[in-house]
Amino acid sequence: MEENHFKFTNAVIGVPLFFVLFLWFVYWLEIRFGFDFDNNGILPRTFSGLQGIVFSPFIHSNIEHLYNNSIPLLVLLAALFFFYRKEAFGILVYGILLSGTLTWIIGRENYHIGASSLIYVLVSFIFFKGIQTQYYRLVALSLTVVVLYGGTVWYVFPKIDETISWEGHLSGLIVGFVLTFFYKKPEFKKVIKYDWERSDYNPSEDKFMQRFDENGNFVNPPKPEIIEETASEISPFFLSNSNVVYDFVENIEDINEKNESKPES
Template identity: 70%
Template sequence: MNDNQFKFTNAVVGVPLFFVLFLWFIYWMEIRFGFDFDRNGIYPRTFSGLQGVVFSPFIHSDLNHLYNNSMPLLVLLAALQFFYAKQSYAVIGYGILFSGILTWLIGRSNYHIGASGLIYVLVAFIFFKGILTRYYRLVALSLAVIIIYGGMLWYVFPKVDDTISWEGHLAGLISGFVLSFVYKTPEYKKPVKYDWEQPDYDSTDDKFMQRFDENGNFVNSPVVEEEEAGLMSGYFTSNVAVDYEIVVNKKNESKPES
């Protein structure tokens, strides 16, 4: 695991900027040409309301609604693209799809519009994914996200504000949570250095671990002692007779000092 996985590319700026500009373009078209896109939102449990699963994140009721969604999207999409570049497009696409379908299933009989569901997908994914990786930089990102956007959690409950789609928020939160488990990040996995870190490690085959009993007390394992005794005897014994002869060179003998 290393920090080389974090690479700044044009997509880190381009993806969130393009997405947000597209939202503003849709809103400009609605104002400029007098369209009413609200009816293209999610209308729960109706066949025509299914179109909102795809279209609703791009539709906003007024300028304030659009502005409040634009700023978090810029920040969260940039963070997603920088730290989770390999998973970013799938998280955005499936996040919109799954949160929309869940909203269609549980929502009130009204039109649900806005990109807030996607925002909750991103917050949930970044937070839970960072905790699951246990990589210190991603954990720090998770904490930063929850500090900045933690107050949004209240808006997944009913009766907090009847003018917002708490169902869409809850659907986005659930979808982001599920996606954090679905999409793995092996690039952030800690490399295995020792045998005991292997998933198929068996301590009964480890010579060192055989020196300890089930209570952690040091013991002399008979199996280990027999193997060591066999190695020692095989190393120091031989069937060949060896004769040693000591030769003294008189030239190298020490002389008394005069």
């Protein structure tokens, strides 16, 4: 697959905006009508807490929590839908479900809410998948993600901050890495423009490379081979498939007499 796989579509902007706006809409409903959606979060190892696997990414404790998750989601979802557009929806859905399930298994006995686990899924997938493909654009994207969000890796460890769900972060990191093996991208092939880029290229057969010695010094080009052409015999007579009748005269006087004898029309 070549570079034209990366195409800008409406989903690159539309999906991140819609997702983040929906998070703000849910928070507005909670504030406007006095709802408490925290109880709909993930409560590990309880039957009622299973609903949080689906609902927890859309619930936030306060506006600061929501704001801190909104900017990374916009950036990471846009990168996902641009560079991995065919896999994006699957990663988004399975990332939410699998990271929520793992959090439900390993989490503390408390409600776990917020889209931070999804953020860790996206960071992990984009980083590890870019390294696996070894394609220069995706590797550059992986390095960009490391520069922007590499510091967040510390929050997958316990006791760094007791107010955050490090279990959700760790679950997202693990799930994102695992998804890189389920979503295999085709190998990116570089477009071959020159003969020396081919695998079967032999410099000794290249006329240009023959002008350089082993040390790279310019040498006189080899003398061109002189091909001797054999002269072909040309027939002095006109050849034709039609019958040609030749009328020979002896001298010019006979020609004049013949012309004078023709009647005038």
